[in-house]
Amino acid sequence: MTVAGVREAITRAHHEEWSRVVAALARRFGDLDVAEEAAAEAFAAAVERWPADGVPPSPGAWLATTAGRKAIDRVRRESKRADKQKEAQLLYDDDPAEPLGAIDDDRLRLIFTCCHPALAMESRVALTLRLVGGLTVAQIARAFLVRETAMGQRITRAKAKIKAARIPYRVPSAEDLPARVSGVLAVLFLVFNEGYLATGPDTDPVRPDLTAEAIRLGRLLRTFMPEDGEVAGLLALMLLTEARRTARVSAGGELVALDEQDRGAWDAALIAEGHQLVRERLAAAAAGAAPGRYQILAAINAVHTSARDVRDTDWSQVVALYDQLVRLDPSPVVALNRAIAVAELDGPEVALAAVNRLEPELAGYHAYHATRADLLRRLGRGRESRAAYDRAIELAGNTAETAALTRRRDRLR
């Protein structure tokens, strides 16, 4: 096998096997630290040995065996340091009475443990990317503009809490599952959004590594929970958003609004996959399953991605979906997005009145001012529009977004 071929095999094994190896070790050894380090050592051994020995016929089995050996070595080394407690912990396993169901998988336990609600959101994100996603501490630190040492400490602290407080390595009971799944989805959505519209001025405006990782984890979650509507909904939402990624930033590094995007540049395969999921959820809704917020957001994106030209957009459908979303989530940000759709259906004047009502809650949010600016521009109120653009530019952190807002402002007469 060529050098490139071996490297590709290692990358693929890392994508496919990392979380599986970590998760199995975590259950066997009852210790996330041991699991993480042994998995990392096994992949390091692969990088060293595969180019000379060749890629093993079953890379996953090779990695699992090697990692298992590394973990045993490590536990032995540590128990020699007069720590009998470690050996006792080896025997600690979760409730054996737990039924083996469709969603019984070590990786799923790992995801739920990393996303446990007793951990701070930023710790959940970091742990999930490290232990489930297999990103290095340096990569995660870069993604969130944190120093590597600080990110390392955050992950170490979270693992220490899991161990000391005994956060269980378990798929939650059926009664707790919906709330816990929504916690996992929140982590994935946060990772995706940070990639889709990076918040800081010192980072690339779009981070395809993060959006791709969130989608990969979303697909993984769906293989475990194919019946869960919100899991499907979030995956569809991410796919339909990701499909527009390349059309979203111009060659000059400006964010391109939905109505100005080159729709031919959208990724047809991702759209087809997203639409398939949305159709599946529409069928479930028709059968009486109430859709959650991710499913509704996915449906809105399905309407947008179904229109070959922005003028073909079914705005009444979009507004109807937003109405449904408002009932579920009456937050001002949802109301703002609804108003943007209302502008297309009932005109900018009606929309502006709705947007203005959100001022007390959204005065510090750049999208509020950007939306007002666009509506005021369409109403020919140039001076007010300019002031709103100024405020939006002041508040926006993303470089591509700032560039687009500046261009729109400077086009005003």
Add this chain to the structure above:
Amino acid sequence: MQYLVSVIDDRTASATPDEMSAINAFNDRLVAEGHWVFAGGLASPGTATVIDNRGGEAMLTDGPFLESKEYLAGLWIIRAPDLDVALKLAAEGSKACNRKVEVRPFLGG
């Protein structure tokens, strides 16, 4: 595994009769289900005395070691197999005593 469930208070009044009876019912349940280790309410922070004998001569200071708006008003020590069980119990404890609580594992518990 044992957990300390601290009751965090920001009012000066002690538990009302309604709260007391809810706490008693919750305590009975802890005993019945094998989670009970200990529970107790504390007198107000103003009744505390800090003692420092690190220098060989016990220095006494009137009042709590930390003056704050929120203070420890009481505690449970519960036994639970893992944090999920402890958190569920603590949530019910919070409801019963009508105050915030903090859950913290004992070392090597």
